[in-house]
Amino acid sequence: MSDFDTHLAKAERHLARFSEGIVANQIGGEAVEAADGETFETISPVDLKPLARVAHGKTADVDRAAKAAKAAFPAWAAISGDERKKILHKVADAIVARAEEIALVECMDTGQAWRFMSKAALRGAENFRFFADRAPAARDGASLRTTGQINVTTRSPIGPVGVITPWNTPFMLSTWKIAPALAAGCTIVHKPAEFSPLTARLLVEIAEEAGLPKGVWNLVNGFGEDAGKALTEHPDIKAIGFVGESRTGSMIMRQGADTLKRVHFELGGKNPVIVFADADLDRAVDAAVFMIYSLNGERCTSSSRLLVEAPIYDAFVGRVAEKAKAIRIGHPLDPETVVGPLIHPVHEKKVLSYFDVARQEGATIAAGGEKVQGPGGGCYVAPTLFTGVSNDMRVAQEEIFGPVLSAISFKDEQEALEIANDVDYGLTGYLWTSDVTRAFRFSDALEAGMIWVNSENVRHLPTPFGGVKSSGIGRDGGDWSFDFYMETKNVAFATSAHRIPKLGG
The missing domain is CATH 3.40.309.10 (Aldehyde Dehydrogenase; Chain A, domain 2)
Structure with missing residues (x-):
């Protein structure tokens, strides 16, 4: 049997599970259908044949997921950085163990060639390991001295966040966004692209099986005009990390304006x-x-x-x-x-x-x-x-x-x-x-x-990743990711009795 025949036979086995039922959302640690029971079809670009029926999440589903993320946030944020590190390394280990399955499913869901996708899952595992190792120090800040005063800064997770990922290399790009959010202590609601939703389902299952607490990571499938809009407008979601088209980024900014959403955009390019x-x-x-x-x-x-x-x-x-x-x-x-x-x-x-x-x-x-x-x-x-x-x-x-x-x-x-x-x-x-x-x-x-x-795109994970003009807002990579998913607090300590102005006598 040729390598191609072997890959195809394995892919068909892995895809069979998706065709047997509905690809569910994941809310509060439970696999659930959409609240109204609606689904949408995802097809393979190889032959345009259906791969699966997928739960079509809308406002009610996003609301339930956001509330689950909000409920799970205090406990997850209170876990020590060392404990989050251990859990995220277990997630990485589980990704490696299922790397072939992930790659085969992604090839058939996206049309991307095996020669590139065979490494994509391993890159996803590397993203989790990189940010896992940074979790213990994520809240560390700086000591800033001036006359009569010492300032101490610290960082804390911003809260539940929304992550909206694209259809190209969806598994790797999802880990690039989700791993730092979890390492920072945030809980998430993830909406993957409707053109390639299958590996997002694998990823959240892998994370929870590896020990991630229920409700920390919630998955809602759907379209931009319903699930995406509901997520960007939801008051319990404090920030939106988005990868996709520039026009969609502009729309998300408008939708999140009333709730003063923090946004991080990786958008288009004409490089x-x-x-x-x-x-x-x-x-x-x-x-x-x-x-x-x-x-x-x-x-x-x-x-x-x-x-x-x-x-x-x-x-x-x-x-x-x-x-x-x-x-x-x-x-x-x-x-x-x-x-x-x-x-x-x-x-x-x-x-x-x-x-x-x-x-x-x-x-x-x-x-x-x-x-x-x-x-x-x-x-x-x-x-x-x-x-x-x-x-x-x-x-x-x-x-x-x-x-x-x-x-x-x-x-x-x-x-x-x-x-x-x-x-x-x-x-x-x-x-x-x-x-x-x-x-x-x-x-x-x-x-x-x-x-x-004098190089093609060779990524070094500690470096900042992002664009200017219509290509985006903010940076991923290294501590730049934590700057987005965390709030910085400054505490000023007086070291001497300075003069305090007296008012009112």
């Missing part, structure tokens, strides 16, 4: 990879290809704009085109597959629409630009490269969120910077040059929350 003629071009080609065509291009940090210095433009984009044409498209469980089907027919339609837009705007399609009849007949789209693009074109300005790259020529450093910054987004940037002074100068002026120099 540039800037290649100067003096760069290591072999490595730059590989990095540019990897950062747009891995994970089906459905990633916020993808390098979707390729800016290349004019003297090397034709040769460089020619090499990218050759590699794009050679990328293996196929079933996500095939170990040889690089690009699998896009998440859903709705999203596939959006991505395909940009091929006509590119032609109308005068760009050249140097690779791809078409739908592919992949295994199962699902949402397969060829890795695509647009050349001859100017930065005012829609394909250079709008987030396509697929395996689609727009190549733009620049004449000098100043023009490269102007093009790179001339978008609404500012999540990441990738700079390739052997000139170290240019690297410092350019990265300092580039409008992005994260920049990699």
Whole structure:
């Protein structure tokens, strides 16, 4: 039996449990259907066939979950950081033990290739371990001295929080948000994306089986217009951590305004990879290809704009085109597959629409630009490269969120910077040059929350993760996560008898 056949057989066994009943919400430690009994269907992008019926949560379900999180908060917040560390490490251990199951289910639910998803669960476990180890010191602050006074700061968990996660790599991104919230001492209500809800169900089960107290982690499936809106408006929810589209982030801010919700947004991107003629071009080609065509291009940090210095433009984009044409498209469980089907027919339609837009705007399609009849007949789209693009074109300005790259020529450093910054987004940037002074100068002026120099996206968990402009608010990673999920308190102690003004005689 081939590796593909083995993966497929195992995936079918794991998916069978979801097709046998309803994928439930999890509220107060209990698996429950929606209050009104309604469900929605989730399909596989591989063949568009149903995978499961999912509980369709709405206002009543979110209200019940928020109250469960509120009730569980005092006890969870009172647990010592050392005890939370132990529990979160047990969660990580349980994730590792079921890593293959998680990956197989996620491949079939999202269309992401096994070669990438096989590591996603392990990255999720790493997120839990990282924040588990920080839990004992999460409340520590600073001692700040001045004349006649010592100030002592401390942090405490903000309370129940809402976490809304996206459909691309949903398992890993859920752990990235939920692990620091739990380590800080918060309780949560999690609403996963409706396009890929299955591994969220696995994750909350794993956590509770590993010893997380009931009600600390609540799961409500549903849509943005009902469950999402109810969560962002609920008075018991003190903060919202959201990963998704910029327009949805704006909506969440409006919905949370009346209750003064704290928000943390990781939103869209139209990230540039800037290649100067003096760069290591072999490595730059590989990095540019990897950062747009891995994970089906459905990633916020993808390098979707390729800016290349004019003297090397034709040769460089020619090499990218050759590699794009050679990328293996196929079933996500095939170990040889690089690009699998896009998440859903709705999203596939959006991505395909940009091929006509590119032609109308005068760009050249140097690779791809078409739908592919992949295994199962699902949402397969060829890795695509647009050349001859100017930065005012829609394909250079709008987030396509697929395996689609727009190549733009620049004449000098100043023009490269102007093009790179001339978008609404500012999540990441990738700079390739052997000139170290240019690297410092350019990265300092580039409008992005994260920049990699002579590298693709290589994450170091203690570093801040987030964007500027329409790409987000706030930072994840290290103690930056605790700044969001915790309140800071300052206590001032007088060390001498200072003069107190006398009023009223």
